[in-house]
């Protein structure tokens with residue numbers, strides 16, 4: 001292809017991807033009229049703190065077995081953790097390396113140091129269990145037309161694995177992983193998803209991170225729910241933050257559901273029925289959340305668009321790479337449908353694979369599709385790599401036991 005022609009093709013492709021099945025009616029829409037819950041993840045919806053507590057007990061037992069003072073080991077570990085907050089922040093490395101170095105400081109052998117590191121590292125390889133009613137709460141919200149946005153802080157790799165390895169992801173519209181939660185974080189989230197801060201509800205176990213900055217960003221205190229009866233780690237408890245008089249307190253997610261005006265929660269969730277049958281297409285569909293859309297389109301699902309809207313290019317590119325790239329034999333195709341370009345794929349036997357077909361009200365005339373290359377050639381784009389990591393997490397931790 002000549003350079004100029006290649007440039008024109010690339011630009012046309014880029015435009016096709018940008019407007020990929022973005023319905024004009026949704027673009028530039030006024031603020032979402034649907035109720036929205038912005039909810040924390042760790043120790044609000046899933047039990048994370050017990051994983052850390054258990055690891056600390058194991059460290060002490062390990063120290064004791066090697067003739068070290070368990071109390072001293074724990075104190076040294078805690079001091080290292082605190083000190084490294086400044087340099088390592090929420091990095092995954094901080095917890096296991098503080099365990100290793102605590103043992104090292106007290107004269108533990110290289111083998112003992114390695115064992116201590118592994119105890120710390122196992123925290124991130126273990127699935128965090130849901131709190132009672134977590135799945136029922138989110139599924140009820142979804143069935144009642146709420147938007148659910150998970151706002152979680154921490155190491156992106158750790159949080160991605162936790163959220164997408166959890167059954168809860170089926171009931172979530174967007175997942176935001178941030179370094180810190182300030183009023184500015186909440187304000188930019190409300191702007192991005194075009195939701196009205198005056199109508200948003202927030203819920204979380206940390207007053208300092210989940211509740212107070214949201215109130216500062218315009219959330220009414222009577223719509224801010226503090227899950228007060230949760231283990232909250234020392235860093236989160238720092239300071240003498242207080243819930244305003246009109247703020248809400250819930251001891252459980254069932255109580256939070258009551259405050260949100262939901263009917264009494266059942267023990268189990270209502271399963272999602274809008275997912276593709278094919279296992280791979282299903283896995284891809286389960287991890288497609290609004291945060292993967294270009295910022296201009298991120299508000300579409302919040303305004304009521306189908307959850308696959310705007311994801312067709314990404315879903316096809318992800319399918320192609322998850323099936324092994326060029327050796328999958330899949331050929332990407334584009335077509336105009338319902339007023340915008342749409343992407344799907346054909347395999348070697350000409351069978352159509354369309355992960356986002358469910359967004360349309362009318363059947364797609366696949367016979368009119370044209371073969372088309374991906375924008376990033378045979379390398380997965382950054383967003384496709386993200387989808388692949390999410391699918392990996394889903395497969396590793398997220399299989400349902402029932």
Ligand SMILES: [Mg+2]
Pocket residue numbers: 040041042043044204205206
């Ligand atoms: Mg939390």
